[in-house]
Amino acid sequence: MNTTRALAAAAALSLLAACAVEVPTYSPEKVLAHLWVKNSADYEALTRQVYGVATRDLDRFLADTSWSAMPGQTNAEDLPPDIILDVDETVINNVDFQVVFERPFTDRQLEMWDRAHEAKPVPGVVEFIKAAHEAGIATFFLTNRPCEKYPDEDDVCPQKQTVIDGIRELGIAVEPEFVSLALERPEWKGEKLIRRQLIARDYRIIMLIGDDFSDFVPCARKSVYAPCTQGATRASRAADVRKYEKYWGNGWYILPGPMHGLSLIHISEPTRL
Numbered sequence: 001m002n003t004t005r006a007l008a009a010a011a012a013l014s015l016l017a018a019c020a021v022e023v024p025t026y027s028p029e030k031v032l033a034h035l036w037v038k039n040s041a042d043y044e045a046l047t048r049q050v051y052g053v054a055t056r057d058l059d060r061f062l063a064d065t066s067w068s069a070m071p072g073q074t075n076a077e078d079l080p081p082d083i084i085l086d087v088d089e090t091v092i093n094n095v096d097f098q099v100v101f102e103r104p105f106t107d108r109q110l111e112m113w114d115r116a117h118e119a120k121p122v123p124g125v126v127e128f129i130k131a132a133h134e135a136g137i138a139t140f141f142l143t144n145r146p147c148e149k150y151p152d153e154d155d156v157c158p159q160k161q162t163v164i165d166g167i168r169e170l171g172i173a174v175e176p177e178f179v180s181l182a183l184e185r186p187e188w189k190g191e192k193l194i195r196r197q198l199i200a201r202d203y204r205i206i207m208l209i210g211d212d213f214s215d216f217v218p219c220a221r222k223s224v225y226a227p228c229t230q231g232a233t234r235a236s237r238a239a240d241v242r243k244y245e246k247y248w249g250n251g252w253y254i255l256p257g258p259m260h261g262l263s264l265i266h267i268s269e270p271t272r273l
Contacts, residue, residue, distance in 0.1 A: 033258035037095045044123045046256050051124030054207060054253045055131050061206040061251065062135060069251035070196060070205040071244070082203035083132055084196060086210035087143035089257050091129075092166050093120045098259050107146055111162055119166035122255065129172050137206070140178050140199055141167060142192050142215075147181040157184060191225035193218040208247075211257030213237060217244060 037043050061067050065077040088094055097113045098105075129139055147157040155161070160181055167174045180195050182188055188195055192214060199205065214220040217240045219228035232240075241248075248254070 034099045048124040050253050051128040055128050070200050073200045076204035079204040081206045082138040083207040084140045086215045087141050089211040093122045114162050119169045121170045142180045144182040147184040189225040209253045211255040216252045
């Protein structure tokens with residue numbers, strides 16, 4: 001770690017320590033999820049499998065200019081190809097943070113942690129993005145980390161530079177216009193569909209990659225965000241798995257995400273036997 005980063009880390013850790021932290025109660029299930037991601041060979045094998053399959057599919061989707069991984073995108077044959085990726089647990093591995101700060105944790109805690117620690121990649125992602133870039137494919141990074149000003153900082157959206165720095169630390173080239181945060185624009189809230197639709201105006205989306213159902217399927221959240229008109233349920237999400245069956249492993253590549261995400265909300269819904 002160089003001197004500049006060491007000083008930044010010290011400052012960030014000081015801010016992290018100053019944050020009011022509610023000591024979480026660690027549930028056995030979540031501890032097991034964290035340890036599985038951190039230590040198991042199975043997790044790394046699965047993520048490398050996902051990115052290996054996606055890498056092998058690059059040439060196929062480049063050659064077939066009629067293909068789009070964005071339902072409803074048509075007449076995109078002449079648009080440049082693009083891949084949309086989630087960030088947390090898709091590109092950046094935050095398991096070390098979540099081992100320390102089990103939910104509920106604040107966005108500020110994650111922000112300070114990221115500034116103080118060098119990012120680690122999800123296994124397989126660096127090689128995959130390198131292959132995509134070498135093939136002339138753009139990569140967009142969509143995260144639901146909120147874009148918001150902190151009272152003690154001048155930047156109106158300091159989180160964006162933190163995400164960009166984290167991606168670059170992995171050895172992945174990225175420019176600010178290819179990174180999108182929730183609330184970066186007022187209409188960019190928890191639903192990523194709006195941002196995917198904007199990208200689809202200028203790019204042929206050949207792949208979606210993420211660790212959460214909502215990284216692929218529109219209106220898959222329990223909370224309602226425009227343009228959705230009602231929240232998802234466990235039953236509606238199960239129906240959407242079948243509705244979009246042709247995309248899974250064929251343009252849509254979902255990574256294991258047991259530590260957080262919408263699945264944890266929906267699997268806890270009561271089951272009628």
